[in-house]
Structures are given as structure tokens and as C-alpha cells.
Amino acid sequence: MAPKVEVHEESSILQAVILTECDIDYGTAITHYNPKVLVPLANTPLLDYTLAWLERCGVDEVIVYCRTNTHTDKIKQHCKRFTSRREDCGIKVMVVVSEDCLNLGDAMRDLYSKSLLKDDFILLQGDLVATLDLQDIVAKHKENRLSDKSMIMTCVYVNKPTETTTTTAAMEGEEERGKEVTATLVTAADTGKLLLHRRTRSKSSKISIPTELFQASSDLLTYPAAYDPSLAICSEVVPSLFSDNFDYGSRDSLLRGVIEQEELLGYSIRCQVVQDGYACRASTLQQYQRVSGEVMRREAYPMVCESSLTSHRIRYTYDPFTTTYWEPSAKFTKGNGGTSEVVVGAGTEVVDAGTVIITCKLFQRGNGGTSEVVVGAGTEVDAGVLLTASVVGDHCTLSDGVRANAAFIMNNVHIKSGCKLDHCYIGDDVVLEEGVVVSSGCVVGPGVRLGPHVTIPPGTQLVSRPPSSTPDHHDDFDETTRVKEADPSICGVKGKAFILLPEETNQDDDDDDEESSDDDGRSSGQDDGDSEDALMMMSDDEHSENEFRREVQESLMNGMSKKSAAENMVLEINASRHAYNVSMEDVLTTVTQGILRAGQKQDGGTEPTWPGINTALKCFVDVLRNYVRKGRDQLLVLNAIEKLMVDSPEFLPATQKILFNLNQTFEILEGEVILHWYKKGGAGTTAFTTIKTSIAQFIEWLEKDSEDEEDSEDEEDSDEECS
């Protein structure tokens, strides 16, 4: 027994770097009050899982790296508490705080300049829950490094069997998640050298592998979707590489850089796909829910809910039959029809033990056997409560008739009867009055009061105080949140809550959300439910599109009144386009509609008249021509016109003339294209049927025109007809 340990002490100390500012966080409603790594998962802070695992794996020194913000002290205190519990003889925890660390690259550069890293070290994120055999992985890394000096890093991936089960439940927005946490890997079979690293994006079943990879190595191992726990064993070269290359922001960019410039840098990266053991990051709230379930199902054994990771005491009583954990001091009030024949466990009062059986019955009724519930100390749960896949913190009360499915309830929460909670996060000290329904994806921040009888729509983030009016908030928080007054229609008569609009928290990289801007277009960081995510994306896009539309419209109006040159107009529009990052297609649509609207406004009246539109068209024909280059663009113009009719049907009478002029006078639209568009049914909007009737004449003429192309008289005839 003893020699085993001593072998490890011979080698130099093993260090680990935990980044607490994870690339993705849970959204301001949670992280404003508590840093992400201290958010409790099954009533244990996330950081404890990481620390306990590292300790178990014989890591000597841990550097907890965080950025200076309001949470720094909390993290420091927590780490201190963690080590003092161990009487300072176990793992050493050092908290390193930096002023301006925006991503992993910055952290590495900072640690390099502080020269805190002496040898190989383990690099990981603070939200990782894992039970992998690190000693084995590190030993393999060292072995490989001895044989191949150019190998600078071992990336650890997990072949997750559970992945298959989650893809079957793909409706819960798992695609998005899959993109972020899995990677396609191609490695050399013999050395494990990483040859290709790609974040999985396509849904297709094919993977394209560059052929030159086959020239280098005869055996390739391909992992189509290896789960990436963001765990790497780095040699001391890695931080120096980061400091040499200031453009390396994330680990992915380092991977890309090293693989692409292998000849130049002379470095390579090994990857190791671990088969057994558990590793999963609680990176988003969705993942949080998943990890929570897996921890309760004891997949992260020996880190299980019943034993505290800080003190190692057995804190909960565990019932393996229903996967329920409860603190002996939690009270389950007796309902009707309870049985009294019970085996009393050590330290459990008879009252509690008797009622646990009753609640177990309830649990089973709800979910066909498994319930996965953790109930914290001093919590009172009434008999009629139905809990499934939920965590209840300390000192909560749950009254009769509360239904909670996948609800994460923190400490001191009071939930009155008739509340329904579904896939939501309830912060500390929340009070829910009677009949509150919290829909899926909601985050209820600490101290919020809701109810009675309100329904919170899916994906809402609620906070207790209007963020801008409180003095103790740091500045960036104020800027990035839009506030509404406490509205009784939202939070109920007795309620006190403010909706935190999620769209803008997404954009800020000033807040805790550090690396999202750097990390390969992982733009949607703080997603919760898929519904919320979708909402966020839409509003975000729409917002910038509206801004762009407004600006283009303005420049067109100005241009018309000042009779600006076409190239100046194009310049102006392009500037707006770059500012809002709008695609070329959207530009064309906007410009087309803008020109037509400009015609309407120029006329002064609300009713668009042909003469006005005609002047506008004449004025901007060169602008429009600049954007219409291919046949496809012409279709876009047509679609844009159609969409305009949807919004403002008053343009309808002029449609025929617009199309005719664009075709004949300005020669922007080809007859063939119009016919094609017409036959295909336009853009498929509701307005097409009405357009169809109004331009029937024109189409008829076009058809005739294309049949006998040489007939110029015909053209003149219909010219008269039309005008």
C-alpha cells in the first residue's frame, strides 16, 4: 500500500489550473449573485467536484484562476474553507486573480509571465465533473513526451456512451449543445497524434477528411463526435506558445494553430480518448440539468450526493430504490394512508422515516420508478408534493400540491401550495405564492417573490431588483440589461420581480461570459431551454436588422432629396451593412424595399402613387443595379417586392408598373427571371395570390414576348396598355 503512494511523491509536484471564468455561463440572473463555479449542483458547489477529483487523483497544487470582479472574494473564501477542512495537509489551492483576463489565452499568458507553472500541468474548466483516472493520463502524457519531445499537449476526450441516449432526446435543443461540446477528431492510430480537429457542425452522416492526412500515416483513427470535457495535460511549452502568439484566444485556436503550422512550429498534439470514467461539463443550464441527473444516478461515483465533498461526512440518507437523498433533518409531513411499519435508519427520527416511504410512493407514481431527488437539511416537504429529477436546497418549505420536475431549488426557498415548476432554476430566498407556474427554461434569481396565480412564460429570467437602480452593481451590468418596472401582471400581486431581457446579455463580453466571442462563433452562450435560445437568437437578429433597415431608409431619403451620386449611396449603404453585419441578400432586400418606400414618402402622402415610386426608381436605379449582379439577385428583388406587399398592401396597385419598369425601362430584371419566379409561386408569402392577379396582364405579355421575341410591335402595344 505505502510504496504505491511514494512512487508519485518522487516525481515533481503535479499542478492543475482551473479556470473559473468558463467560456459559457448560466446567464446574469444566476451569475450576478454567485459565480458559476460556486453554483451548487446537487447541493455541492461545482468547484468542489473539480477540487475533490483533483485531490483524489493525487494532484498536489491547484491554481484557481479567476478574474477580478465581485465574486473574487467568494471564490477565495470558498477555496480557503475547502483546504482548511483538510487541515492544510492535502491538496494546495492557490487563487490567482488577474485584472484583464478575457479568455483562456490571456490566462495562460498571465500565468506564464508570473511563472507559476513549473512542469506539466492539467488545464481544465471549473465546471467539470469528472472521475477519470488522471494519474494514468498524466503518466501516459509523460511517457509520450519522453519519446517525442515535440508533443506538447494531451487533449483528453471521452467516448461517452450516454451520448446516444441524449441524441434520441434531441428535441430539447441538444443539437446546439452537441456542437459546443463534441469534436470530430482524426488521429494517427499508432501515436495518438491529433491530425484534424473540428467542432462538429453538420448534421450529415459524412465526415470529410483531407486526403493529405492519408499520405502521412497509414492508420487513422476517427472519432466522429468525441465528447470534449475541455481537459488537457499541457507541458510547460503551452503557456509560452500562448504568450508568443497573441492571437491564440482559446484552446481550439491553439489546436488549430499547432495543427496547421506543424512544420513551422515543430509541435504536435496528442489526444487521448478515455473509455471508462465519467466526465461532463455543466457548461450550460441544460448541461447542468444533465450532469445533476447523472450525479444523482451515481455515475460520478465515488463523488455521490450523500457524502459531502468538503468534509467527507455522510450528510444524506440515500435510498437506492428510488434514487432519493435526504438530509435526516428534512421533514416529510405525514399524509393520509401512511404505513407505520418502517425500519429506522441510524439517526433518523421515526416520524421522518415513516413519511419517507409515503413520499417515495409519490415519487414513483410520478415517474415510473426513478425519481432522483435530493432534499437538503431542514427542508419541509408536505405529503402531497411530487418531486421528480429535482434538487431542493436547505431550509426550504414545499407545501401541499407542489409539482416539480427537473427543478433546481436553492436554499431558503418557500413554495406555497399548487405551484408547478418545470425545468427551472430557483435561486436562494425565493418565495412562490400559491398557484405559480414556472415554465421550462426559466431562471428565477435570488430573492424574487412571485404570485399568487401567475404563469411565467418559458425561458424568462427574473431578478429581484431592477438592476440599474441599485448602487452596488458594477457598471457593465447596468449597461447590459434592460429593465421593466415590477409589473403585477408578470410577477403577481404580492410579487417582486423584474424580467431580465436575455438578448443583450448575450452580446456583452464585459460580464462574466469571457470567451464566447473568441470561441469559434459559439455565439449563443447562455442558453437555457431551446425555447429561450431560439427567442434570443431571433430577437438579436431582428434587432440589428431593424436598425440596418432604418439606416438604409434614412440614407435613401437623404440621397433622394440631395440627389446624391449612386456610388456615394452605395458607399453609405455598405458602411451600414458592415456595421450591422448584414448578409448581402438582406442588403438587397432592404435596398429594394427602401427605394420603393422612399418613393412613397417623397410623395408626401400615405398612399403610394406611381409617379412617386417612379422618381425614386429613376433616382436609385444605379444603386439597385450595383447590387443586382446575378440571376439569383433578380429573384431576391422580386421576393423583396413581394414581401413588401405583405407588410404594406397599399403598394399592390403599382406592382405591375414597378415590375414593367424594372424589366423594360431599367433592364434590371430579365423577363425570363420574372417568368421563372412567377411559375415557381414567388416567395410563397400570403401576398403572392393577390400579386398574381394584379400582374397577370404583365406576365401574359411577357410570355407572349418570350414566344415571339422579334415582335417589336407587340411590345409597343402592351407598352401603351400598361402605361
Added chain:
Amino acid sequence: MAPPTKQDFINKLRLEKFESEQSKAEESLALLEHIVANASWQTGSELLTLLRNVDIEVSAKLPWETTPRNMVQRALKIVVDEYSSCVGGVSAMNTSGHHTFPQVTMDPTGGVELPKCDQALPDLRDRVLEALAEYRAELEQSDELIAVQGESKIHNDEVILTFDWCGLVLAFLTRAAKKRHFHVIVAEGAPTYQGHRMAESLSRVGIQTTLIQDCAVFPMMSRVNKVIIGTRTVLSNGGIKTDLGAAALASAAKFYCVPLYVCTPTYKFSRISGEEVNHCGSGSAIIPINTPLPSSVNVAVSKFDYVPPENVTSFITNNRGIAPSYVYRHLSELYDPAAYHV
């Protein structure tokens, strides 16, 4: 070597770094000796409290680890005995004959008060250390004392059934094999499959060995003459708490009236009364890797099995053979009544 600390010991226990119960016993004794020798204490009561803190800490963190707690109980008994003999020697206040401290008062909450040993006795430290060293010697030879009984318990051409890995049983059988010729059937001991290791070791010393599944003990039992197993803990009622699969094995033995012997040193005798503490494992121990099992399937894995006293024929200990019904007596010899609650 660094002095053993309580924290280190518990960490080691927690991280499952001990190979056997024997090493747990030895290390915990070393820790207790260190506390007696180096901690600052004046009176016997102070020492008792210090020692009992180890017990309390282990039981709060790792309630299924009984061996270290037994060692603490044993040490408590030694301290109390030495104290009373000291007091008896120094002052002649002793009227009743042997005990000077008041009789044990049972706390109504279930906690037990330690006997009062309030006098500061200068030579108590040395005497306790001496007694502990004696006990250490006993501990170190307990395995050997059990192993030598092998040849008297096993006869030629017998079929012995054993279960899982147990160093003590291996030593017992190995010793017997020097004089006797017999056949051993090993149940594999899922899910850890330590029985494979047992079978390998047995065949290496030239014993004819057959490996079977755990669930196949019943069909094999009809031809078995004796079942010899090890255990983790002997409970105060005479039952044993041991690795999973033992209960089925014992029931099968009972059905065929095959005697079941449990090899155990006396330090495994515990005051714990029943099968109350079951340590639960993880589903990943029994589900093969890469098995897609939906999360709605509840997997429950327990680590210990309980064999009731009526299914145990006898304990083979380093002292003597003990029948399950006499375990309670043995306990009262080993441990102080103050630390003895049923």
C-alpha cells in the same frame, strides 16, 4: 517516515488505498499509538476523548469501515484497564476489588459516556504504550495463528468452496495444502471479480481449483464438504457483513447442511449490531462501458452482503473457534462495556 496523522489516515481510508483489513488495522493502531505517545494529555479521560475522536470521525465519514473503529474501541479498553490497575496500585481507595471508576451511564440519546478517569497518572502513558505494543504483536501474528489451523480443519480429498479474494483464506488453504490434498471451488465475486485472482493464486500453490459464477454456488453445493470464507466485519449478533454474494452462498450451504466457516482475526469483531450500514456503489460498476441504457432505468448497486448468524457455523479466529451465539461474550472481553451498546 512521517508520523501518522488522523487526516492522512482518513484520506487513505477514503481513497481506498488499503490493500486489506489487516493493513487498515495496523495503520490505525500506529495512529493510535502516535496519539498516545505524542498528543498532549494529562488525565485518562483526556486521552479517551482523543482516541474516541478518531472513532467519531471515521463513523461520520466512512460508517462502513468497521476495522479502524474496532481498533479504537480496543485501545479505549486498554486505556481503561491500565488506568484502573494504575489507580488500584497507587491508591488503596479501591474497595470493590477491581473498578475505581463509576459504572457506565447510558446516555438516553444513544450516545455513550466515557468512563471517568480524572486522575493524572504519570506512568499511564508508558503503560498504555506497552499494552498497545503487546496488542500490536498479537495483531501481527493473528493471520499466522489462523493459518496454522488449516491442516486441522481440512481433511484429505475434501471439496472446499470459497468466495472472492481473501488473503487470510488463501493463507489458510495454502498451509493446509502442505499436508492435505483437496479441491477448491472459487466463486468469482462479481462485479469486482477478485475470485479470479484467488483462483490464480490457489492454482499457483498447487491446489486443484475450479472457478464458478457466483450464482452457480447452489448446483455446486451438493458436492462441497466445507465452505470457508473471509469477512469484512463480524457483527455483534454473530452475523457477518461481507462482500456481495455471500448471503446466497451461505443459504445454499445451509440448505445442503454444509458447514460454513468464517476465517476472521478478532479485530474484525465489531459492536455494530446489524446490517444497518450498506454502502452503495455506482451503476457503472455493473453496466459494461458503452452500453446505452436509458436514464429511466434505475440502477442500484450495494456493496455489502449480510449473512445472518444462523447460517454461520463457526468463526475461525486467532484465539479459538467461536460460535456465532458466543460472539457477544467475546465482544465484552475485547471492548470496554462503556463503548458497548447493542
